[in-house]
Amino acid sequence: MHLLKRAFTVSLFLAFVWTMQVSANELTQVEQKAAVCFGCHGDKGKSSNTQTPSLAAQQSVYTVNQLKAFKAGGRVNAIMQAQTASMSDEDINNYGAYFAVQLPPKASGDPALVQQGKSKATVCLGCHGSAGEGNGQFPRLGGQQPEYMIQQLSHFKSGARQNGAMQAIAGNLSEEDIKALAAFFGSL
Ligand code: HEC
Ligand code: HEC
Numbered sequence: 668m669h670l671l672k673r674a675f676t677v678s679l680f681l682a683f684v685w686t687m688q689v690s691a692n693e694l695t696q697v698e699q700k701a702a703v704c705f706g707c708h709g710d711k712g713k714s715s716n717t718q719t720p721s722l723a724a725q726q727s728v729y730t731v732n733q734l735k736a737f738k739a740g741g742r743v744n745a746i747m748q749a750q751t752a753s754m755s756d757e758d759i760n761n762y763g764a765y766f767a768v769q770l771p772p773k774a775s776g777d778p779a780l781v782q783q784g785k786s787k788a789t790v791c792l793g794c795h796g797s798a799g800e801g802n803g804q805f806p807r808l809g810g811q812q813p814e815y816m817i818q819q820l821s822h823f824k825s826g827a828r829q830n831g832a833m834q835a836i837a838g839n840l841s842e843e844d845i846k847a848l849a850a851f852f853g854s855l
Contacts, residue, residue, distance in 0.1 A: 697765040700758070707746075713772045717814035724771035724810070726801040727763035734759045742828060771800075772810040776850030784851025787844055791852075794832070799855040809855035816849040 701712075704722070708714050712722035722730060736742035738751040738759075751759075796802055799809030808816065822828035823837035824845075840848070 693761070694765055694768070697761045701762065701765060704750075704762070709772075711769045712766045713769070714812055714815075717812050718818070719812065720815045721772035721774075721811055722762075722766040723769035724800075725766050725807050726803055726805070727760075727767040728803040729801060729806040730766055731759055731763040732804060734762060771807070773855075774810055774812050774853035776813055776854050780847050780850035781854045782851075784847035784849070787848055788851050790836070791848070795852075799852050808852035811853055813846075813849035813853040816852060817845055820845045820849070 698711075705711070707716065707719050708722050709716070709719075712725070714721040733742060734747075734751050734754060737744060737747040738754060740748065754762075791808070792799075794802070794805045795808050796805070799807065801807035801809075819828060820833075820837045820840060823830065823833040824840070826834060837845075
């Protein structure tokens with residue numbers, strides 16, 4: 668009985684180690700494919716281009732939703748529509764999983780603007796997380812490129828990017844609010 672129990676524990680342990688190795692190998696394979704993304708989105712998804720979003724530490728559900736939206740044409744961007752045109756659902760899920768486990772980015776901003784943004788951000792935190800970390804379909808904003816966030820908030824405001832909640836929220840933000848909020852979230 669005792670021996671049986673031990674054998675069972677050992678096999679459980681081996682199964683665990685095997686699973687870990689498989690998923691680590693899978694991530695390495697995805698990383699090789701993701702090299703094409705790094706050219707624009709930065710090494711391991713940490714962008715140093717103000718117009719291009721970081722993907723690192725992004726919520727996997729959100730990344731998957733966006734890639735599907737580009738592919739289907741619901742989110743309009745010529746570069747990303749071309750990138751996603753021939754992506755399979757498996758590729759899309761793999762990218763979501765890969766970028767979600769990379770170290771979070773950080774963007775710096777003007778301290779006065781960051782403070783101003785902080786005072787306006789309470790309304791955002793319920794969906795985007797108390798530290799801007801996101802949650803499922805609600806994207807991480809913490810450490811995101813401020814210029815990119817300004818563009819996206821303007822797109823929600825004009826209706827060029829569609830999402831019920833964000834169009835309503837951005838509709839009530841002034842350009843000054845948008846700049847301050849983007850600086851604040853970028854600094855997290
Ligand atoms: C030639 C440059 C370029 C390449 C290569 C590229 N992207 Fe993008 N990507 C962009 C730009 C620019 C945007 C912002 C689009 C917009 O303004 O809506 C973007 C947006 C995204 C978004 C939305 C992010 C967000 O926060 O909403 C995801 C997800 C994404 N890209 C994933 C990828 C993946 C995965 C790859 C590799 C297979 C890739 N991209 C390759 C330029 C690129
Ligand atoms: C009711 C929930 C909710 C609230 C409150 C909210 N958001 Fe959002 N936000 C979303 C969702 C959902 C998305 C993703 C939309 C999509 O899938 O295209 C989003 C997307 C965004 C994006 C685009 C991120 C990217 O990577 O492209 C920005 C920027 C953003 N929100 C900023 C804000 C700011 C600033 C506030 C506060 C003033 C705020 N949001 C409040 C739900 C919310």
